[in-house]
Amino acid sequence: MPGRLLSSLARVAPSSSKIDSLHAQDPPLFPPHYSREPPSNPQSRSQESLVMDKLKRHSLGSRHHSDKKSPKVEPQKAAxxxxxxxSPPIVFYNAPQASSGALFSGQLKFDVKEPHLTMDTFEMRMLAVVTTKKPVAPHCPECASHTTEIHKWDILKGSVSLRHGVHSFPFSHLIPGHLPATSHGAIASLDYYLSAVAISSTGEKFTYKRNIDIKRAIFPGNEKHSIRIFPPTNLTAAVTLPPVIHPIGDFPLEMRLSGIVTNKSDSQTRWRLRKLNWRIEETQKSVSPACPKHSQKVGGEGKGVLHEDVHVIGSEEVKSGWKTDFEAGNIDVEFRAACNMALKPTCDMESPNGMESKHNLVIEMVVAEEWAPLRKLSQATPTGAARVLRTQFHLVVTERAGLGISWDEEQPPMYEDVPASPPTYVADIVDYNMDQLDTEVADMAL
Structure with missing residues (x-):
């Protein structure tokens, strides 16, 4: 049956030569004539298929664009x-008890876009935000963050009309030096912000927030000398430490281990240093206060939970490099230590709210006992006894002061600070001294 249909269609269909002749007689313009035979080039497509594909693409494209949400066009603010x-970067010099603070000044730019804008209130605050990573209530923002106002500027105290353009409002403040520096620890962080809020007469609110980085630099002083005794042995360690260290860079350490030799009637017992380890431990403490809603969890309002975290921010094993002198009975060790910046060490700080960060240097030494006859000290024999000597020293980690000085040392002396001038001489005293001088010269002449 299919074969008969194909043969009948072949009989009805005209030849290609007749079609070409028909096309040659037709006018070249509209209406177009389409061939019923397949095109000679298999890659070329008919006009109907091209039109259908175009319509299909248009429908798919419109559907695709309809699925996507158009971006929201926010209205332009009036200002x-x-x-x-x-001012230069904020740095507190010296310890909190002896620091005079730092000056902070600048200009707040208010750019008005409209011809006129009436402002009712315009103020700026300096805020200290303490954020704890272990709050009393895990999902309570009031328990996780506590904000304290340091200073407030009333930029505009009344209703003021501002014209189109940029308006500058200068501000300055002496930040007290007892405040703790900016810190980002493992269990809590302390940040300072400047928050400006302006409200127009129409009720439109304009806000601006900027982070302020406050650092503390303690000037280095004299080297610290510490002595440690390790009973029941006679070993004594004298260590020389720098007064302050910095998160970036290394620092030298010198140690002398004395009392390593004990002489008897015919023999000698001595200690030999086998291994030395050092590490820098950072201890962070923080109090997580509870908000009024969750104060019952900690036993009342105004209380919190104390958290403590101790981790190592630098360590190394010293296997050689010391000098042993059995005649003098000393072992001299010199090495360099440093904080590992990849572990993100923090500087020393202490806050009244219970947040603090301190550092200790821990030194561990392994000493082995030897026995040797007095006649042949070179033939020493290990006794098999060994001890682990462990001691720790407090380190002050602070930022580098560089060439900076405190603001009160930069300014020239005030009028009342100028010392008094040399005393003036009264004329009577001058005449008396001249008469006395003439008398003495006359006596010498005689």
Whole structure:
């Protein structure tokens, strides 16, 4: 049956020569004539298929674009804020008890986009935000963060109309030196922010927030000398430490281990240093306060939970490099230590809210006992006894002070600070001294 249909269609279909002749007689313009035979080139497509593909693409494209949400066009605000800081980076010099603080100044830029804008309130605050990673209630933002206001600027105290353009509002403040420096620890962090809020007469609110990095640098002083005794032995360690160290860079350490030799009537017992390890431990403490809603969990309002974290921020094993002198009975060791910046060490800080960070240097030494006759000291024999000597020293980790000095030492002396001038001489005293001088010269002439 299919074969008969194909043969009948072949009989009805005209030849290609007749079709070409028909096309030659037709006008070249509209309406177009389509061939019922397949094209000679298999890659070429008919106009109908091209039109259908175009319509299909258009439908798919419209459906694809309809699925995507168009971006929201936010309306342009009537004004924007920015800040220009004019003072150098904030650095507190010396310890909190002896620091005079740091000066902070700049200009708050208020750019008005409209011809006129009336402002009712315009103020700026300096805030200290303490964020704990272990709050009393895990999902409570009030337990996780606590904000304290350090200072407030009332930039505009009344309703003021501002014209189109940029308006500058200068500000300055002496930040007290007892405040703790910015810190980002393992269990808590302390950050400082400048928050500016402006409200127009129409109720539109403009905000600006900027982070402030506060550092503390303690000037180095004299080297620290510490002595440690390790009973029941006679070993004594004298260590020389730098007054302060820095998170970046290494620092030298000198240690002398004395009392290593004990002489008897015919023999000598001595200690030999086999191995030395050092590590720098960072101890962080923080108090997680509870908000009024969850104060019952910690036993009342105003209480919190104390958290402590101790981790190593630098360590190394010293296997050689010391000098042993059995005649003098000393072992001299010199090595360099440093903090590992990959472990993100923090500087020393202490806050009244219970947040603090301190550092200790822990030194561990392994000594082995030897016995030797007095006649042949070179033939020493290990006795098999060994001891582990462990001691620790407090380290002060601080930022580098560089060539910076405190603000009160930079300014020239005030008028009341100028010392008094040399005393003036009264004329009577001068005449008396001249008469006395003439008398003495006359006596010498005689």
């Amino acid at each position: 924007t804020m920015n800040m220009q800081v004019e």
